[in-house]
Amino acid sequence: MSLYYSPNLPEEFRFLAMLHNIGAITPEKALTTDEIAKWTTIDISTVQAHLGRLIDLGYIKTMKTDGTEKYHLSVDGIRKVLTFYS
């Protein structure tokens, strides 16, 4: 379980792993920034910064439901997380 002894793992990838583990892996399970902040106990501005970077990398997808922006991992994002656990 390399995740637990990987000091070089960037914070946004730790965040990506947490998002994966709380189940935001499909559009139906997408979460808002508020929900993500509560689950991960990370402040909203940091959550937004991580999400921005991970969207740029193609690991997170966004969607709008009733005018609210929600986020979930892309297939590439899931594959990326799985590399941390192997």
Added chain:
Amino acid sequence: MKICHITWEYPPRIVGGIARHVEDLTKALAKLGHEVYVVTLEFPGAPSYEELNGVKIYRATSEIGHPHFLTWALLFNHSLEKRVADVGVDFDVLHVHDWLTAPAGIAAKHFLHRPLAATIHSTEYGRSTLQSIDSFTIDSWEWWCTYEADKVIVTTYSMRHEVCGHFRCPWEKTWIIPNAVDSSKFQVNVDRNGVRGRYGVGSNEKLILYVGRLVPQKGVEFLIQAIPRIASRFGDAKFVIVGDGWLRGHLESLANQNGNRWRVNFTGFIPDQELVALMRSADVLVIPSIYEPFGIVALEGMAAGVPVVASQVGGLAEVVEHEKTGEYVYMRNPDSIAWGVERVLSNPGHAAWLVKNGHEAVERVYSWEAVAKKTTELYENIVKEGKRK
């Protein structure tokens, strides 16, 4: 027999080597006439049930999540356990792979009153030397898995020593059943120059290939450190590093620091077909691991017909025969790695001899049919023992 494999990874959900191992083993077991079931975790786009190559695949939805990995693992085990129950088949034997699905397998063993086989592909002790609380917990889960299983499968003698020594698992409870490769997947014609061109390697340059995760246990940093010595002998050497992992940034910096970043192409993950094409187009495959319970990539290299240079460590030292099916090098030793690469690149006749012998070994010893037959023998053994109890 009715056999149920419980695994947290099964294609298209691929984490490490377990997904492909379970896929090929279950296919081969089905081919032998068994009724084979796989219970695994969901993956976007993959159906909750499908039958492929005679294998019935059930995917469980992890209903509740948690940011902490071990808590999440316990939660998804509950989902797997429920899926096993929902399949509603009177299995003859259950089979789990590594600690990650051990809780589901152990629970199923007790509520179905059926024997449990466990394959230990690697141990936390070997992977991490137990440096954190989570690591100790995983180590305990692994012990628990070997304790509860009726038989424990390991792929090499070195893993047998590790499992019996570290977990105090009785010697007679462990069976060695090696890994295998489907060599037909590697016998394809490729446009060698075209493939090399895609990775920035000219037709007359030397292509030195690494395939694997970019984590410390794979020892890739020692290959990067060997580049200056290899390049001093072969000025046209190019390195293609296939795979991903949390160490990637560090390895790229290392290549920068020794002035050879331009020679190295970090590709990340590539599709299976492309990987086969790349293996068939490479001049040498280097496996510089410092911990390797088996080393399936060595078999893949032998099947693809590329000379293998590998650390003399763990299972690799059993899979590769020095100066016969590959070259051993000392682990954590860039000079030794450079020696191995030079030995292959400067002796084309010797390289061809290694390739020929490697291919014969794959066909003779490491076929999925042979592994499925041996696994069936183990299942029959534990079912018979169970009836005696």
